[in-house]
Amino acid sequence: MNEYPSDYHRRLPYGERMAADPLLGGPFFPFEGDLQVVPLADPVLPEPPRAGEPGGTPCPTCVDPEKDAIWADHQWVLKAFQPTGLPMVALMVPREHFRLDNLPDELTATLGPMIQRTAGAIRQIPGVGRTHFNRWGDGSEHFHVWFLARPLGMMQLRGAMIAAWDDLLPSIPADEFQANARTVAAALAERSGAPLGKGV
Ligand SMILES: [Zn+2]
Known part of the structure; x- marks a missing residue:
């Protein structure tokens, strides 16, 4: 790439491997031993479209708004997809298609409470x-x-690496996943909306 978008980009050692040392031995880092960091890739500009953007794949939420939903009210939907290594991994989305930067006032007003x-x-x-x-x-x-x-x-699961632990730990049983989803949906329904979800 000839044109980097900033001095930050120009400084980076593309194609090289960073040392893993800053992470090794940290209390939240789930790996040890000889680790090799992948080579740093060049920036991709313009960035490829995300799902739901022009030229990208269709927005999965707009294609099927209540797929995997365990609870919803008139503004927000909470989804839980399948058993994984944590007791619950859930995704909160507005019913309508917005980005953070164009989220209307009536949704930003309830984002914090949600x-x-x-x-x-x-x-x-x-x-x-x-x-x-x-x-x-x-x-x-x-x-x-x-x-x-x-x-x-x-305590090893504190911090950002909890997402890696979610993939590493054994998946919880399906019936426990469904019970956990029911617990979350019932707690939310105390204030607004209703539990959803076929088979949950
Ligand atoms: Zn959408």
Whole structure:
């Protein structure tokens, strides 16, 4: 690439491998031993379209708004897809297709309360110590917030690597996943909306 978009980009050593040392031995890092970091890739500009953007794949939420939904009210939908290594991994989306930057006032007004309510609902699952949440937004244009249940006392799972642990740990049983989803949906329905979900 000839034209980098900033001095930051121009400084980076593309094609080289960074040392893994800054992460090794850290309390939240789940790997040890001889690790090799992948070579740093060149920037891709313009960036490829996300799902739901012109030229990208269709927006999965708009194609089937209540697929995998475990709860919804007139503004927000909470989805939980399948059993994974954590007691609950859920995705909160507005019913309508917006980005963070064009989310209308009536949705930004309830975004904070919904984060608070969802975090509290997930903490009602037995054995959950804290609810993590994050917004990445690099896969789909439809605004979405991830929630991850951090099991009580599992201090290695603090921080961003909880998403890696979710893939590494054995999946919870299907009936436990469904019970956890029912717990979260019932807690949210105390304030608004209703539980959803076929088979949950
Ligand atoms: Zn959408």
